[in-house]
Amino acid sequence: MTLQELGTNARAAARVLATAGAKEKNAALHAMADALLAHTADILAANAADIAAARENGMRESLIDRLALSEERIRGMADGMREVAALTDPVGEVMEGYRRPNGLAIRKVRVPMGVIGIIYEARPNVTADAAALCLKSGNATLLRGGKEAIRSNTAVVAALREGLTTAALPADAVQLLEDTSRETATAMMRLNDYLDVLIPRGGAGLIRSVVENATVPVIQTGVGNCHVYVDETADLLMAANIIENAKASRPSVCNAAETLLVHRAVAEEGLPLMAAKLAARGVALRGCDATCALLPEAIPATAEDWATEYGDYILAVKVVDSLDEAIDHINTYGTGHSECIVTDSHTAAERFTAAVDAAAVYVNASTRFTDGGEFGLGAEIGISTQKLHARGPMGLRELTTAKFIINGNGQCR
Amino acid sequence: MTLQELGTNARAAARVLATAGAKEKNAALHAMADALLAHTADILAANAADIAAARENGMRESLIDRLALSEERIRGMADGMREVAALTDPVGEVMEGYRRPNGLAIRKVRVPMGVIGIIYEARPNVTADAAALCLKSGNATLLRGGKEAIRSNTAVVAALREGLTTAALPADAVQLLEDTSRETATAMMRLNDYLDVLIPRGGAGLIRSVVENATVPVIQTGVGNCHVYVDETADLLMAANIIENAKASRPSVCNAAETLLVHRAVAEEGLPLMAAKLAARGVALRGCDATCALLPEAIPATAEDWATEYGDYILAVKVVDSLDEAIDHINTYGTGHSECIVTDSHTAAERFTAAVDAAAVYVNASTRFTDGGEFGLGAEIGISTQKLHARGPMGLRELTTAKFIINGNGQCR
Secondary structure: OOHHHHHHHHHHHHHHHHOOOHHHHHHHHHHHHHHHHHOHHHHHHHHHHHHHHHHHOOOOHHHHHHHOOOHHHHHHHHHHHHHHHHOOOOOOOEEEEEEOOOOOEEEEEEEEOOEEEEEEOOOHHHHHHHHHHHHHOOOEEEEEOOHHHHHHHHHHHHHHHHHHHHOOOOHHHEEEOOOOOHHHHHHHOOOOOOOOEEEEEOOHHHHHHHHHHOOOOEOOEOOOOEEEEEOOOOOHHHHHHHHHHHHHOOOOOOOOEEEEEEEHHHHHHHHHHHHHHHHHOOOEEEEOHHHHHHOOOOEEOOHHHHOOOOOOOEEEEEEEOOHHHHHHHHHHHOOOOEEEEEOOOHHHHHHHHHHOOOOEEEEEEOHHHOOOOOOOOOOOOEEEOOOOOOOEEEOOHHHEEEEEEEEEEEEOO | OOHHHHHHHHHHHHHHHHOOOHHHHHHHHHHHHHHHHHOHHHHHHHHHHHHHHHHHOOOOHHHHHHHOOOHHHHHHHHHHHHHHHHOOOOOOOEEEEEEOOOOOEEEEEEEEOOEEEEEEOOOHHHHHHHHHHHHHOOOEEEEEOOHHHHHHHHHHHHHHHHHHHHOOOOHHHEEEOOOOOHHHHHHHOOOOOOOOEEEEEOOHHHHHHHHHHOOOOEOOEOOOOEEEEEOOOOOHHHHHHHHHHHHHOOOOOOOOEEEEEEEHHHHHHHHHHHHHHHHHOOOEEEEOHHHHHHOOOOEEOOHHHHOOOOOOOEEEEEEEOOHHHHHHHHHHHOOOOEEEEEOOOHHHHHHHHHHOOOOEEEEEEOHHHOOOOOOOOOOOOEEEOOOOOOOEEEOOHHHEEEEEEEEEEEEOO
């Protein structure tokens, strides 16, 4: 099918979804979950073929792990769909309502976006996740997953579409781009007549490519060069626990810390304490001169380290002379994701939260909490690091837009 | 100055504005208004030079009218700035606030975007308007106006910057791109490190060029192919008044109607009534076959007419067989701006407002009300016809984003 055909189908499905009630959409999500389970064998067979091909092409084992499905993972995907069914439907909420002096009654009502494009890497579980969140928020979705997962995605989408049909909603509410060429991905990024928004999910390279090429409005997600700043009034034990958690609890995720900034006044006492905890978790340190003087295990950091999202057991460490130097460093090198100050000074906390330009700014808590589930959104399509439309964790509401409905009795201007 | 220098200056100014209070920003707006008035003579001299050059280059008189300033128009610009000063500051609003089971206190706080780029045509009043709205919402702005207005814009911006300095806010809160080449405009659209959002204000060509070339997130504004649909149960006199107002009260604006759709059951009685009112206002009609059969003054419409935003005293007219045909026509040819149904059927009104995909959907009122002032926003930077971030009239709130501020006492995940 051509992109235009896929787009036309999606638009038609979106029109039906726009007026579908929560009851119908939830029934569909359960039917889709059932179909996933019923087709476990087909999906695993397709996944095995993807994995064999990926191994043959020399894919790294850490990526193979993301590509691999199992009975348990498929059960997890199905459970995820049922959890989305249990969430409140955002569509139809009257966000504002008022009457103007001329008698016009204006309501701002939450409505679906329409058609959402998702471009992602070789992670077949994203296929089910994204489809569920888009459907619940009343949107049709056009999925373009990584080419290494094409067989798995095809099998997953076939099951999801069967579920939709069972529930009497249009199967085209969920479509997969079977042509995984780069040219077709680029063409999809320019499908303005059919796509209302494009959400890339994946690494920095994918996101850069989408931002660079798309004419469809994009929500940028995920890149996180996050900092923990230990202020001169910090509880140093708390600081050590927070940096250990922020760095080492799951280094590969976007809300993990990449650089530790420590106020000079507490560096001598604090850094060895923190370094010991980090060393116990296998974290290697790259330090500024002052850090290296205090911590013999640290190797010298280069300018590049301050800008690097390691996604690994590596932490850059810098001693700063003041709160303002920390804020400047963060606003220079940060990606606007999650930033933390550990302090007992109210003034410092207020100044840091006001001046640091990021989606989530923490006082005395780990950056690892930036997450839809942890924020109480129930589910998450991604974490926006841009300022337009949504910032931080995006749940169902962030997949909707507004429509003004105005009732009059003949008003003219 | 290079774009990078302008961007660096804007970022520095934005940092100051982000924590400026409403009192400071309002004082600056008044000082900027004062400076505009004080420099009336300089601004008019610069404008006269722009107009002379434009006439020499054969600019149409309707465009010259948009370019031309007068003492009265400058007074209007200054008054506009004072009106913006009187509006509520959107920054600092706690949009949501709650405590999680682990004790984390999460607040979602309204904050400025940072730096807003505005690309517009040869209308120097936009310079003052946009600067005022951006400043009040705590944003620095980089302005790129049409090259025909460069002398006027330079004089206006010099006055605005003088006002900022008087009020002890950074002059770089408002900067003008003095290089008006197309290449530099394109480079500005890709200035992702310095611009948080780009808002084009102008005709369809300008907006298309920005959407096509920008990598900075864009809010698309303004293109309006708006419809009035007269249902079979409509009060035909009300319908005639509404279409007259929607078409003829100001045909050049984006919320003016371009196509009239009439249900076949009321075409014979209704069309002559409407046509008489439209003829009295000098509106020419382009009709479908059924329309031409009923109205001898109508000339046959081509397929292109349904997709055209005339911006003029021309109206396309089509007789439809059903509400659904009207909805399909609108969803096919509309630009998602403002759409109206005239009806006395509750069912038809509900169906139309639910199924039509547009920023503003009217029941029994003119499309001409889609406007920040008319909606009670106090001021307007434009009317968004996209679904991301903002839809419909955009006021100060739409120039802001959110920041999550999370207070803990050592929480780790």
